[in-house]
Amino acid sequence: MFENSESSCYEGWITLLHPDNVKKNNEGGGKIIDHRFYMKDSDHRQLWNECMEKLECRESTVEARSIEPIYKRTLEPDNCDILGQDCWFCPY
Numbered sequence: 151m152f153e154n155s156e157s158s159c160y161e162g163w164i165t166l167l168h169p170d171n172v173k174k175n176n177e178g179g180g181k182i183i184d185h186r187f188y189m190k191d192s193d194h195r196q197l198w199n200e201c202m203e204k205l206e207c208r209e210s211t212v213e214a215r216s217i218e219p220i221y222k223r224t225l226e227p228d229n230c231d232i233l234g235q236d237c238w239f240c241p242y
Contacts, residue, residue: 159210168184171183199211
């Protein structure tokens with residue numbers, strides 16, 4: 151966790167562990183972490199918080215929160231061109 155400066159925050163740690171669950175944020179740059187890593191029952195969030203408590207870095211703990219899933223933030227019906235038409239895959 152501490153061998154790489156990128157992992158000094160929760161989002162950096164998740165990025166190193168699960169790069170497939172990180173998307174580029176097209177609105178302002180940065181990265182978007184899969185919303186499931188912020189849920190109340192997220193094992194990753196709980197493990198991170200336990201570690202931060204032991205290290206007395208309480209300001210680095212991550213509160214559970216509800217974040218809109220990535221697919222709802224990035225897909226829009228007008229941009230869906232699978233088969234050239236609206237598709238069943240889109241969440242709208």
